[in-house]
Amino acid sequence: MEKCPLCNNSAYYEKLNGKDTYKIECMQCGDFYITYQGILYLENNKEIKNDKYKISSYTRECKVLNKKPPFLISGDKEIFDENFYYVGIDLILKEKFPNNVLDILDRTLINLSKLSKKPGQWIEFNDETYFVLAYSENADIFKYILDSLYKKNYMEVSNLTKISVYGEFYTHARLTPEGWNRVYELEKNINKDSKKVFVAMSFAKEMDEVWERGFKEAIKELGFEPVRVDEIEHNEKICDVIIAQIKKSKFLVADFTGNRGGVYYEAGFAKGLGIPVIFTCKEGEEEYLHFDTRQYNHIIWKDIDDLKKQLKDRIEATII
Ligand SMILES: [Zn+2]
Structure with missing residues (x-):
């Protein structure tokens, strides 16, 4: 038993694979990962000293809500890979701790x-x-x-x-x-304050421009942050990354052009969580839509400009 770097209570340290990374289990703070450098960052940063209970609240909340134990790092970054969810200590203080x-x-x-x-x-x-x-x-x-x-x-x-x-x-x-x-x-409405918008779509080469000038621009211009999974750093376990991103999104845009199976899966997953889904499809391809999803009101777009305009209108009408 050693002392927890967040609350100073006794905690269990488990050293991971001989590296200087620890998994810490604490009665107060729940479970989290941290490196030796991370512990030093907590100790040496005077501004954080009085706010450690905020980090402790966040890690305990992760445990109570059954989320993956966070990997605390210095700075304000947030990184997903197939093994860990890395979250910056400064980001927790700035954004994760409730601010009112x-x-x-x-x-x-x-x-x-x-x-x-x-x-x-x-x-x-x-x-x-x-x-x-x-x-x-x-x-x-x-x-x-x-x-x-x-x-x-x-x-x-x-x-x-x-x-x-x-x-x-x-x-x-x-x-x-x-x-x-x-x-x-x-x-x-668990993601009501989220800015993330997950876009489920085909990764075919001919869709790159549709993504860049259509989906991405429309979503950004309304003040949201578009997320397409091939743009996030990841290795092989893509499903975990997708699920984590969808869970945090305010809404999801599902484009059925190219009739990719994953888009049905991702749209269904979001719907199951109560996250709104906007359905889109390129004109001429709607006949390939699976009958299960045909009941939804799809935006049928002619070209990129048309997609951008219709998508913005729909977001403004149904989400904002
Ligand atoms: Zn603790």
Whole structure:
């Protein structure tokens, strides 16, 4: 047992393949990967010192939401490869940690809902490692967040109890039916603030210009970030990359020109998650569409300019 570089509690370190990379398992922070250099970055960067609980909240949230343990790196980059999800410590502080109170309340409610095996069950807070589930630095903030959820009628809380040096906090809480309903509403729109738009399409050479001047430009001009999987760094396990990207997208554009099987798969996956899908197809190729998807209102485009215009109109009408 050694000390966790995020919260200083005792944690398990597992050294990976003799390299100076560790998998750390911590009661408070959940599981994450980090290199020795990453640990030094955390230790030596004074600005991060008081914000470590924010990184701890993020890594714990990943665990509670059953996400892949993040690989913490210095800087503000985010990189996917077939083995790891690398995320910059500065990026976590800038973008991953909730930046306003309402967001903190919503995300705390989601975290706590994951700890309830069924509605009605009390969640027991028996030590201070629970604070980070409410994005809180200490017992006072934790209590404030739970009080706010109680006042919004999203949670019931137990009587206050004093625990060791950490002050007073609630030992038990549970979601009310309104709380469960709020979680349902939030999860339906889980990517509502995302800027990513996944484009599922053929990678045939003749589609390169359609991508560059059509899809990419239309999406960018509306302030979104187009993602096409062959532009992301990856090796062989392309499916994991695709799934991870679709899960984070605000919506997906599926172009059936060339009738590529993967596009049906990707569109279906997004629909299953409740992520909106815009269907497109080049004029003359719509007769090849599979009958399962013909029911959807496809944008039938004549040329690149036509595609760009129609796609922008559709996004403005149905997404923004
Ligand atoms: Zn920790």
